[in-house]
Amino acid sequence: MSVPNPSPIRATKGVETRAAILKAALSHASAAGFEAITIGSLAEKTGLSKSGLFAHFGSKEELQIATLDEAIRRFNEVTTYPALAEPRGLRRLNAMCDNWLLWTARCDLSGCPMMTAITEFDDKPGAVRDALLTHMQRMQASLVKSIQMTMDTGEFAADCDPEQMAFEFFGILASCYRSRNLFRDAQANVRARKAFDRLFASAMVSGPASVDVMKPVAKSFAAPAKQKTVARSTPR
Amino acid sequence: MSVPNPSPIRATKGVETRAAILKAALSHASAAGFEAITIGSLAEKTGLSKSGLFAHFGSKEELQIATLDEAIRRFNEVTTYPALAEPRGLRRLNAMCDNWLLWTARCDLSGCPMMTAITEFDDKPGAVRDALLTHMQRMQASLVKSIQMTMDTGEFAADCDPEQMAFEFFGILASCYRSRNLFRDAQANVRARKAFDRLFASAMVSGPASVDVMKPVAKSFAAPAKQKTVARSTPR
DNA sequence: GACAAAATAGAACAGTCGTTCTATTATTTG
DNA sequence: CAAATAATAGAACGACTGTTCTATTTTGTC
Numbered sequence: 169m170s171v172p173n174p175s176p177i178r179a180t181k182g183v184e185t186r187a188a189i190l191k192a193a194l195s196h197a198s199a200a201g202f203e204a205i206t207i208g209s210l211a212e213k214t215g216l217s218k219s220g221l222f223a224h225f226g227s228k229e230e231l232q233i234a235t236l237d238e239a240i241r242r243f244n245e246v247t248t249y250p251a252l253a254e255p256r257g258l259r260r261l262n263a264m265c266d267n268w269l270l271w272t273a274r275c276d277l278s279g280c281p282m283m284t285a286i287t288e289f290d291d292k293p294g295a296v297r298d299a300l301l302t303h304m305q306r307m308q309a310s311l312v313k314s315i316q317m318t319m320d321t322g323e324f325a326a327d328c329d330p331e332q333m334a335f336e337f338f339g340i341l342a343s344c345y346r347s348r349n350l351f352r353d354a355q356a357n358v359r360a361r362k363a364f365d366r367l368f369a370s371a372m373v374s375g376p377a378s379v380d381v382m383k384p385v386a387k388s389f390a391a392p393a394k395q396k397t398v399a400r401s402t403p404r
Numbered sequence: 405m406s407v408p409n410p411s412p413i414r415a416t417k418g419v420e421t422r423a424a425i426l427k428a429a430l431s432h433a434s435a436a437g438f439e440a441i442t443i444g445s446l447a448e449k450t451g452l453s454k455s456g457l458f459a460h461f462g463s464k465e466e467l468q469i470a471t472l473d474e475a476i477r478r479f480n481e482v483t484t485y486p487a488l489a490e491p492r493g494l495r496r497l498n499a500m501c502d503n504w505l506l507w508t509a510r511c512d513l514s515g516c517p518m519m520t521a522i523t524e525f526d527d528k529p530g531a532v533r534d535a536l537l538t539h540m541q542r543m544q545a546s547l548v549k550s551i552q553m554t555m556d557t558g559e560f561a562a563d564c565d566p567e568q569m570a571f572e573f574f575g576i577l578a579s580c581y582r583s584r585n586l587f588r589d590a591q592a593n594v595r596a597r598k599a600f601d602r603l604f605a606s607a608m609v610s611g612p613a614s615v616d617v618m619k620p621v622a623k624s625f626a627a628p629a630k631q632k633t634v635a636r637s638t639p640r
Numbered sequence: 641g642a643c644a645a646a647a648t649a650g651a652a653c654a655g656t657c658g659t660t661c662t663a664t665t666a667t668t669t670g
Numbered sequence: 671c672a673a674a675t676a677a678t679a680g681a682a683c684g685a686c687t688g689t690t691c692t693a694t695t696t697t698g699t700c
Contacts, residue, residue, distance in 0.1 A: 180646080180647095180697080180698075181646080181647070181696080181697065181698090182646065182647060182697095185647080185648095199527050199528075200527070200528065201437075201439070201523070201524060203437070203439065203440070204439070206686085206687075206688090207687080207688065207689090208686070208687075208688090216648075216649090217648065217649045217650070218649090218650090218688090218689095219648075219649065219650075219651090219689085219690085219691090220647070220648040220649060220650095221648090222688080222689070222690095223647070223648075224647090227688080227689085228687095228688060228689090278527050279523075279526065279527055283523060284523050286582055286586055287437070287515075287519060287520050287523040287524075288437060288523075289586075290515065290581075290582070290585035290586040291435050291436070291514050291515055291585055292435075292436065300586070301586060301587075304586060304587075305587070308587075331595075332595060332598060332599070335579050335583065335595045335596075335599065336575070336576065336579065336599050336602075338575075338578075338579045338582060339572070339574075339575030339576045339577075339578055339579030339580075339599070340572065340575045341575075342574075342575050342578035342579060342582070343571050343572065343574045343575030343578060344575075345526075346522055346526070346574060346578070347571065349526035349527055350522055350525075350526040350536070350537060350540060351537075351540075351541070351544075359567075359568060359571045360571075362568060363568070363571065363572050363575070366572075366606060370602060370606060416667080416668075416676080417666080417667065417668090417676080417677070418667095418676065418677060421677080421678095442656080442657070442658090443657080443658065443659090444656070444657075444658090452678075452679090453678065453679045453680070454658090454659095454679090454680090455659085455660085455661090455678075455679065455680075455681090456677070456678040456679060456680095457678090458658080458659070458660095459677070459678075460677090463658080463659085464657090464658060464659090
């Protein structure tokens with residue numbers, strides 16, 4: 169959108185339309201699910217013919233997997249990679265939280281496609297489930313690693329259970345999506361941020377008034393009154 | 405199954421087959437989702453004709469709502485109502501946790517139909533979403549009430565935020581389902597129980613060694629080694 | 641600009657979808 | 671037992687599904 173790509177280096181047409189298809193597919197999947205992706209409606213939305221669109225993927229299953237891959241790619245683009253710019257430890261972990269809470273809005277998605285995919289395919293054997301499982305295991309491992317790094321910096325106690333923390337981390341996000349999308353609760357992100365803070369506080373070296381140490385961390389979602397989704401200016 | 409219903413009081417046939425349909429529909433919905441409920445396959449599974457089955461509901465949407473209602477009914481049957489037998493406060497709250505973690509197994513469901521419904525309909529306006537929203541708001545309110553009762557008994561601190569706790573409560577369950585169904589993690593329930601304990605511990609009147617107070621609570625999911633889904637004998 | 645390759649369109653396919661008819665059986669009620 | 675009612679079956683519907691063909695057009699390369 170902001171980057172014009174006129175002609176100097178032009179990716180062999182097919183790649184472009186494929187990207188356009190995947191963008192529409194992801195948008196649709198995030199709202200209605202991956203099973204709701206239909207070749208007919210997607211062809212109409214992109215201005216292609218059914219067979220023309222179909223030829224790009226060879227099967228609906230491949231299209232679903234490609235859409236899932238695209239979701240992960242965009243997720244990393246706006247969530248994981250920016251967080252890596254922060255120093256290891258609690259600051260990076262908090263960046264992950266904040267980015268994660270904003271990622272669907274930043275990508276113009278109405279729901280989290282990964283969450284949707286999980287409930288759609290967790291009990292449906294096949295190539296899509298396999299791809300999803302791989303992605304989610306990788307994501308989980310990356311999260312566990314970030315938590316371990318926070319233990320290494322001494323910000324989290326040495327007897328922490330990173331797997332358990334990752335378990336609860338994911339739960340907070342899942343609950344946030346429910347509050348947001350089903351309950352239409354504008355404070356969902358604030359609730360989630362509070363939960364993250366509580367989770368992290370309990371992981372810190374135990375001592376008197378250890379909770380207060382966390383206070384300055386929750387900066388992005390501090391205002392419960394006014395409704396703001398993306399407060400920060402777009403980073404470059 | 406265990407209750408033979410031969411003939412003395414026989415509910416007008418239609419009610420019986422309707423129940424059989426809903427049982428099959430719920431089983432299918434819990435595994436593949438509510439949109440995957442198809443009248444043709446459901447007719448085949450119940451031995452009815454398509455039109456014969458259809459006549460019971462009048463539309464697919466009505467069938468989906470009826471299935472959702474049935475899910476809530478069974479959930480309350482095995483989760484909410486048994487918990488009400490426990491005295492108000494932390495004991496009842498813990499019973500809710502334990503029952504909730506076991507309810508799909510007790511009802512022979514492969515996933516939690518409510519979770520599925522949430523991701524399927526949270527962004528799809530219509531009668532199903534309306535019904536779902538009502539059910540979930542009711543469920544949320546009931547949970548908040550249980551938490552407030554635990555504050556009333558003095559087991560939780562007076563400055564607790566019941567809504568926030570309910571938020572995190574739901575997240576723990578969502579994460580549990582993911583670990584169970586996607587990751588096939590046999591320890592999912594143990595993880596969830598630990599998370600509940602941590603959540604409740606942090607809500608207790610703060611003081612030294614307040615965490616140890618919780619220890620005896622987690623009784624049902626204490627053994628991480630051996631895999632057991634339903635350890636208790638069936639209550640009558 | 642010619643040629644090869646890639647991208648797209650159009651038509652047709654066998655299936656399935658939810659739904660609406662009209663009959664025909666079961667069941668309950670009098 | 672008879673009459674009334676409820677429950678079910680069967681066929682057909684238009685619309686849509688994913689997929690496979692065979693053209694035709696567009697694109698990149700020499």
